Amino acid sequence: MxxxxxxxxxxxxxxxxFLKASEFLNLTPSAVSHAVSSMEEELGFSLFTRSKRGVSLTNYAKNLLPYINAVLNSDESLRQMISQYNGLQKGNVKLGCFSSVCTSWVPDIxxxxxxEYSDIDIEIYQGTYDDVVCWxxxxxxDLGFLSVSSAGNLPITPLYKDDLLCVVPKGFKKAGxxxxxxIDEIRDQVFVSQRESTDADIHNFFRKYELNIKSSCHVVDDLSTIAMxxxxxxxxxxxxxxxxDIPYQVDIYRIKPSEHRIIGLSALNSQFMAPAAKMLYQHIVEMYKTTEVE
Structure with missing residues (x-):
């Protein structure tokens, strides 16, 4: 291979x-099909399941994919290092992020x-905490934003303390x-909640204060939650x-006692990233790391 x-x-x-891949690579469909067939013949198992809706990975191929990604990432790292030795700063960096960071930070980043680095391209992958961990x-x-509590065993550099707020409909009746x-004021309220993979820090908050959540809405993004x-x-x-910058009419209250999530930047090994990824990593840390999380 x-x-x-x-x-x-x-x-x-x-x-x-296969067709879209051939168009992207500027190859003929038969060349793409032949390359995949040759891989399958050499490996001894099928890589894709074909259907009218396209192709999907077999279980064998799913296990193989991280290793192929590692080979391609190593090749990209080598190319970037050679460019760096030649006085050039080129490359491609893939950045994972969750919704609020994607809308609030990523455009400025x-x-x-x-x-500073006009020849380095950034690809953005937006998903849930679980998506970013998997990626x-x-x-x-190459690197991704997570909350510290969602990173699991991934190394993470804490950047920013983000306070948790209580969002209520206009005219919400509260004491005083x-x-x-x-906490007691909201203990028996009906909540609009998201899946834990999307909203791990909020579910940690619920567990900490033993809030028995009653909800008829189970949404998957922040804006839909606030709309509900x-x-x-x-x-x-x-x-x-x-x-x-929320377009909906709601009231917002701070919570007593105050709670927060810590947003951080994660990579498998920040010391051995490709040069372009390392530059972006350091750029983000310099932009957003605050003394509150040190």
Whole structure:
């Protein structure tokens, strides 16, 4: 097998189609099909299941994919290192992020980074905490944003303390005229909740205070959650970073005692990243690391 065959395999995986992969690589469909067939013959097992909807990985291929990603990432690292030795700063970096970081931070990160390193391209992968963890472990992305509590056994550099807030419908009746809500005030409320893979820090909050969550809405993104709150389906807990530019009419209260999540930047091994990835890693740390998390 050759590096080209690995690249063809990965492109078919990314596009879910032999035809789309051939168009992306500027190869004929028969050349792509022949490369995959040759790999399958050499490996002794099928890599893809073909159907009218496209192609999907076999179980054998799913186990093989992280190793092929590692080979391709190593090749990219080598190319970047050679460019660096020749006085050039080129390359491609894949960055994983969750929703609120994607909307609040990523545009500024890309813009400021490109001003310094115009020949380094950044690919953005947005998903849940679980998605980003999986992408980092399997080599799909070079580095990714996570909350410290969702990183598991991945190494992570803490960057930013993001306070948790209570979001309620307009006209919500609360005790007193304080600018905060207490745990007891929200204990028996109906909540709009997200899946734990999307909202691990909020579920940790629920467990910490033994809140028995009653919910008729189970959504998967921040904006939908707040839309449901604005429509009177319940209340929710949201990180402050999410609430910067919300188009819905809701009231926001701080929580007493205060709680927060820690946003961090994770990579399998930050010391052995490709040069372009290392530059982006350091750029992000310099932009967002605060003394509050040290």
């Amino acid at each position: 050759t590096l080209l065959s690995y690249q063809i395999f990965k492109t078919v995986v990314d596009h879910g189609s 890309v813009e400021s980074f490109k001003k 980092i472990k399997n080599g799909v992305v 005229n304080t600018e905060y809500v207490t 709150v604005a429509s009177g389906f319940g209340i929710c807990i949201m990180p402050e970073l999410v609430m910067g």
